[in-house]
Amino acid sequence: MNCKKTIIHILFGFCLFSFVLNQAASSENNITNYRETISILQELCRAEITASKTYAAFAQKALEEKYYSVARLFSALSESEFVHARNFKNILNDLGVETENFPEPDIKISDTKENLKFSLNVELSEIDTNYPKLIKRIKTEGNERALEDITYAWESEMQHRDLIKKMKSALGFFFGKIVDKLKEAKDYHVCQRCGSTVFKLPEKSCIICGNPVSMYKQIK
Numbered sequence: 001m002n003c004k005k006t007i008i009h010i011l012f013g014f015c016l017f018s019f020v021l022n023q024a025a026s027s028e029n030n031i032t033n034y035r036e037t038i039s040i041l042q043e044l045c046r047a048e049i050t051a052s053k054t055y056a057a058f059a060q061k062a063l064e065e066k067y068y069s070v071a072r073l074f075s076a077l078s079e080s081e082f083v084h085a086r087n088f089k090n091i092l093n094d095l096g097v098e099t100e101n102f103p104e105p106d107i108k109i110s111d112t113k114e115n116l117k118f119s120l121n122v123e124l125s126e127i128d129t130n131y132p133k134l135i136k137r138i139k140t141e142g143n144e145r146a147l148e149d150i151t152y153a154w155e156s157e158m159q160h161r162d163l164i165k166k167m168k169s170a171l172g173f174f175f176g177k178i179v180d181k182l183k184e185a186k187d188y189h190v191c192q193r194c195g196s197t198v199f200k201l202p203e204k205s206c207i208i209c210g211n212p213v214s215m216y217k218q219i220k
Contacts (some may be wrong), residue, residue, distance in 0.1 A: 031095075031096070031097070033141065034095060034141050034143050034146075035141075036137055036138055036140075036141055037138045037141045037143045037146050038092065038095060038097055040134050040137060040138055040146075040150075041088045041091055041092050041097075041146060042092065042097075042099070042100070043134075044084070044085075044088050044134070044150065044153070045085050045088040045089050045092065045099060046100075046102050048081045048082070048084040048085035048088065048153070049081075049082075049085045049102055049105075050102075050105040051077075051078075051081040051122075052078045052079075052081035052082040052085060053078070053104075053105055053107060054078075054105065054107050055074045055075070055077040055078035055081060055119070056074070056075070056078040057107050057109050058074040058109065058112070058115040058119065059071045059072075059073075059074035059075040059078060061109050061110075061111070061112060061115060062074055062112045062115070065111065065112050067112050070112055070116065072187065072188055072219065072220070073163060073164070073188065074115075074119075075188070075219050076163075076188030076189075076190055076197050076199075076219040077119070077160055077163075077197065079190040079195075079197075079217065079219055080156055080160065080190050080195040080196075080197045081195070083190065083191070083192055083193075083194070083195040084149075084152075084153040084156070084195050087149045087152070087153070087194075087195075088149065088150075091143075091145055091146055091149060116164065119160075119164055120161070120164045120165065123157055123160050123161040123164060124161060126154075126157050127154070127157050127158055127161055131150065131153070131154035131157065132154075134150060135147065135150055135151065135154070138150070149194075152193075152194035152195065152196075152208055152209055153194075153195060155194075155196075155208045156191075156194060156195040156196050156197055156208060159196060159197045159198065159208075160197060163197065163199075187199065187218050187219060187220050188218075188219045189201050189216040189217065189218055189219065190216065190217050190219055191206045191208065191209060191211065191215050191216050191217075192215050192216070192217050193206065193209045193211045193215050194206060194208045194209035194211070195208075196208040196209065196216075198216075201213055201216060
């Protein structure tokens with residue numbers, strides 16, 4: 001009986017050892033095959049975490065200044081960027097790459113008008129320059145999941161730009177008056193799969209990733 005237990009323990013140990021070796025080999029292969037993809041995912045993960053925390057700080061500032069509609073918008077953008085960061089982190093983890101504990105970002109908070117200007121400039125840069133370059137750089141490595149999630153992020157950044165542009169005209173002399181009119185956008189909704197950001201829910205499915213509309217989280 002003891003002999004049988006010993007054999008079982010040896011076999012179990014051997015299987016466990018083989019599993020660990022296979023996992024290590026798989027991680028090494030991933031790092032070799034997806035070197036550029038991993039580098040870009042790490043870069044994007046850090047950028048999205050910073051963006052999420054920045055928008056959250058801007059939302060708090062807008063609340064303090066009683067621009068409630070702008071605060072809701074910034075809160076929605078913060079949630080969307082968080083979804084992107086989580087997606088990129090999950091891919092890295094599945095590739096066997098540990099994500100860093102990034103230092104707290106240095107967030108510069110101005111008044112709400114300036115925060116909106118800054119946000120619009122950032123989103124324009126992301127859409128027109130950064131994402132197209134990054135997608136082009138990783139295409140040859142062929143990681144379909146990374147390509148999909150980065151494309152989802154890019155498409156939702158386009159939504160961010162359009163939502164911020166709705167407030168662009170409010171950056172001038174009639175800022176307070178125009179912002180008041182935007183209170184009709186009471187709540188925003190953010191898809192927890194791709195980060196799609198809307199203030200009116202689609203009828204059946206997410207307009208970016210196609211998942212059920214139940215995947216949207218309401219941001220009040």
